[in-house]
Amino acid sequence: MKFFLLSYGLLFSFLGFSQKKTLETKFITNPITIDGKIDENSWEQVAAATDFLMFQPDNGKPVLPERRTEVKVLYDNTAIYIAAKMYDNEPNKILREISKRDDFGTADFFGIFVNGYNDGQQNFQFFVNAADGQADCLATDSNGEDYSWDAVWDSKAVITDFGWVVEMRIPYAALRFSPEKVQTWGVNFFREIRRDRQKYSWNFIDSKLGTFTQQNGILTGIANIETPTRLFLLPYSSFYLNANDQQKTKGTLKGGLDLKYGINDAFTLDAILIPDFGQTKYDDVILNLGPFEQQFNENRPFFTEGTDLFSKGNLLYSRRIGSVTNSPKKNENEIITDNPSSVNLINALKVSGRTKSGLGIGVLNAVTEKTTATIANTVSGDSRKEVLEPLANYNVLVLDQRFRRNSSIAFVNTNVTRNGSFRDGNVSALVWDLNTKANTYNLSGDFKYSYVNEDKIKTGIATQLNFAETSGNYRYSLGADMYTKDFDNNDLGINFETNYYSFYGNANYRILNPTKRFNGFRVNYNNFIQFNKETGQVQGSNININTNIETLKNNSYGFGINFNPFERYDYYEPRQAGRFVITPTSYSFWAYYSRNYNYKFAFDINPEYSRADEPGRDFIGITLSPRYRFNDKLAMVYEFSYSRRNNNKGRIAVLENVFDAMGNNTILFANRNVVTYAHIISGKYSINSQMNFNLSIRQYWSYAENKNILSLTDKGRLVDYLGYNENNNSSFYTWNMDLSYSWWFAPGSQVSFLYRNSSATFENVINKNYKDNINALLTNEKLQHTLSVSVRYFIDYNEIKNQIVKS
Structure with a gap:
């Protein structure tokens, strides 16, 4: 009997691995109530997605019958509807920590991944945990999961005597898809049983391959949908009360409007008028003794949500928008009485989407206001204004062509134009990410050109090339990059080092399924060396060996050792051209x-x-x-x-x-x-x-x-x-x-x-x-x-x- 079950499991696994699963949905006219009861008659008229396979830790193992998952999908002209039953033979042990949005907490969760183009490039992912919390993100193989993206959708999770249930309504406004009358979507369903740290998917996700988004199943049956106008308004009002021992209590009332408009089913316009970022998280400022500025995380929602296109080429550091780059200059007998640390944003907009042929288009534009410092003369009592930042326009343009389901070539341009005689900057880049059909090898890189107009025109180039094996237990990568002395993308990006070329490599081994001792094991070898482009001296070097281990009880530990085997010529710490330490x-x-x-x-x-x-x-x-x-x-x-x-x-x-x-x-x-x-x-x-x-x-x-x-x-x-x-x-x-x-x-x-x-x-x-x-x-x-x-x-x-x- 055990032999029969094992043989059946292996055969079932092989069939699951060898082809994409297909699920058919149906159009409904009767309303669905999102209450977690799944009691509408419409749910009885559609087939269920079943037979989930383990993603982690034992990749490919079929789910036990007592922990099976059944998922159904319906749709109308406004949204898709998902009903999921998660069976559990010990429902009293289901973990269900309550947490804020986009935080799974210590809880079981269920998710659906949707790719409206079925091109294997990007997933819109929606999750509900057993405590009825929501999370959503955009996912690409190149950038991973971006949880700063938020959509508006409905869900309800209910614990039952057989496990737990999730019901979801995801409006088309939260998705992107082609205008075709007959739709074929990529879709996958995901479940984690948290107490055992076991993750399952409906369509098999083979961990031997270096891809996640290209292993979806197929959703068919969506046809002739008449999507409504996608226009959403988000008005807001804020009141701030500020006080300290040096000034009187001061109240400030603000108001503004965010807007989202679906230009069509593929492209969306996001705009903010009179923005308010007063409740964003504070920055973790440190004592910075080095030659480079401290880099901060972006906490403003508009600049974090749905920016996957704008991350191409790594040219956008959005904290530049609204930052002060100049310092006021004092004369004798003068003091600075008002020195703003930030610049107000007048407005900003984003347009992003992708055509049927796979061409992604992204445009981001922001305008910041003129900002001045106040300087007072302690002798005469007079005061004067000095411009720290003029009226400025920040712009990003991205054209990203996807092809063969797993590759892309992109053109990126960033431009900053400042009013008057202040510095302007422009950077263009060609970025490529090429994968073999079987997703076993990757060739990626970019070529960047910068143009800066300040006291004089300055131009520079930067380029990198990387080759990697991306599948199997053993993997490796090789790469090199080069930056000329005058490459400068710091008007809208961030870059610390120039005038060098470097070489780097990696080799690693990992287990893909648990062993008698470990759920996960990986060992890495990394090598890096950097040379000054003009002198040929070693600027940086590192040899690193590290190990990361996950035990059968899901505890993690690791260790590593680094060697810098050469004396390094640091051309940055002296902060003077041509000098080094x-x-x-x-x-x-x-x-x-x-x-x-x-x-x-x-x-x-x-x-x-x-x-x-x-x-x-x-x-x-x-x-x-x-x-x-x-x-x-x-x-x-x-x-x-x-x-x-x-x-x-x-x-x-x-x-x-x-x-x-x-x-x-x-x-x-x-x-x-x-x-x-x-x-x-x-x-x-x-x-x-x-x-x-x-x-x-x-x-x-x-x-x-x-x-x-x-x-x-x-x-x-x-x-x-x-x-x-x-x-x-x-x-x-x-x-x-x-x-x-x-x-x-x-x-x-x-x-x-x-x-x-x-x-x-x-x-x-x-x-x-x-x-x-x-x-x-x-x-x-x-x-x-x-x-x-x-x-x-x-x-x-x-x-x-x-x-x-x-x-």
């Missing part, structure tokens, strides 16, 4: 352990250590993060990190009137110890899947204590320097706290309350008493308090039209 060879190692988050108590730990070939120059660091889930509503996470860099070398000053033997300005470095502490507390209390309280606290302190001063020789070496007595120590500490309440009172409509306080201080005097630093932050006269409330309401033009017709 030589950094020694070094090695480092790290490890981590992560306990399965299914447990109420879990934790992560990550120690690090590195040492350079120089007396006393080393680094030690550790991150520890325990978490506790009190119940399905309440959970807390604490993270502590500590690091110490001993005998770190960094530039602190340039003596413009003191020259070395070669006639260069003397560049001073400090031999310093850099110590950093950070505490982060995050917590949530969920009343239900639509009502959530969230807490986020971050306290950060970092200081750099100079031990002795060094000067940089023309040979790139550092030697002792006497006679410099200025205090170039650094101490930066900051505090942020957000306490918020969010209520999704209707699909797409939300009211949110936020209390925020924040403070930051930079000093040259280091006080090593931790308690004093905390007190200084919380009693600082600059401690800013903000209380805000925001209401956003989703309006569907068709609902208004239907109400008018009925009345």
Whole structure:
């Protein structure tokens, strides 16, 4: 009997692997109520998708009958409807932690993946967890899953005596598809049984292949749909109350409008008028001692949602839009009385979509207002304005042609035009991502050209080429890139290093199915070397070996070691053209352990250590993060990190009137110890899947204590320097706290309350008493308090039209 079942399972698996499954849907005229009951007669008239196969950990294993899944699909002229029954022989063990939107929590979940073009390039993915929470994302093989994209759709999850049930309504406005009368969509259904960390899909997803979106099944039966006008309005109103000890309490009322319009079934216009980003997450600012700016995450929804097309070529760093790039210049007896840290966005729009032939078109445009600083003369009392940022227009154009279901070639252009004599920038790129028909090998790369008009015209190029084997247990990749000295995409992108060429490679081995000891195992070897383009000197090098392991109990751990086998010529830290500092060879190692988050108590730990070939120059660091889930509503996470860099070398000053033997300005470095502490507390209390309280606290302190001063020789070496007595120590500490309440009172409509306080201080005097630093932050006269409330309401033009017709 066991032999028969095994043979049947292997045969069934082979049949499932060898061809795409097909599911037929049917048109309905009677309404479907999204209540999780699945009791309408229409559901009895359509076939079900069954016979799911495991994706992880035991890839290809058929689902047990007592844990089977059955899914049905219906459609009308407005939406598709999904009904899913998830059977479970132990329904009382179904995990169902309540969490906010786009957070699965510790819960079972069900999902549907839809590709309206059936071209294997992009999935629209919609998930519902067992606690009735929603998540959605856009997924591509090149960029992974983008959960910043949000759609408006309905769902209901209900726990039953046989398992649990999900009912969904996904309007066509949340999808993209061709205008054909007869539609053929790519579709797949996904389920995770969280307590066992088992993931299943309807159409088999072969983990040996380096692709996810190209392994959908087929949905047929959609024909002659008459999609309604896709016009959605999202008006909002916000009120802010700001206060600190230096100014009176000030209230500000704002209002604006977001708009979404379906130009046709494939293309959508998104626009924001009078935007408001006052409730976006704060930035995790650090003490930045290096030559490059700190790169921040984009937290503004408009610039994170549905931007997969605009990420082509990695030319868009949307935080440039609304940032200040110039500093005010003071004369003698002048002080700066008003120095804005950001620029107001006047409006912005996006148009994106894809034609039947696979041509993706994306246009993003934003306009920012003229922004000035105020400078006062302390003697005369007069004040003047200085322009920090002029009126500016930011534009991105993307043309992305897909072909053969798994490959694409794209043209990308970014342009920034500033009013008046300020700098303008333009960058163009050709980007390719080519895969063999069997998805076993990949050839990708790009060619970029930049044009900057400032004091003079500057042009540059950058290019990269990568080849990889993308299937099987053993995989490898090889690549090279090159950046000329004058390549500059920093008007709308971000790039730190130029004037180099580099080579890199990777080889790795992974298991695709569990063994007697592991659910997952992977070992990697990475090699990298970079040369200065003009001198040929080594700018960077690294040899890395690391291992990542997942145990049968779904705990994870890993470790790795790095070698920098060559002295490196750092052309960036001196911050002066043609100068460099030589950094020694070094090695480092790290490890981590992560306990399965299914447990109420879990934790992560990550120690690090590195040492350079120089007396006393080393680094030690550790991150520890325990978490506790009190119940399905309440959970807390604490993270502590500590690091110490001993005998770190960094530039602190340039003596413009003191020259070395070669006639260069003397560049001073400090031999310093850099110590950093950070505490982060995050917590949530969920009343239900639509009502959530969230807490986020971050306290950060970092200081750099100079031990002795060094000067940089023309040979790139550092030697002792006497006679410099200025205090170039650094101490930066900051505090942020957000306490918020969010209520999704209707699909797409939300009211949110936020209390925020924040403070930051930079000093040259280091006080090593931790308690004093905390007190200084919380009693600082600059401690800013903000209380805000925001209401956003989703309006569907068709609902208004239907109400008018009925009345």
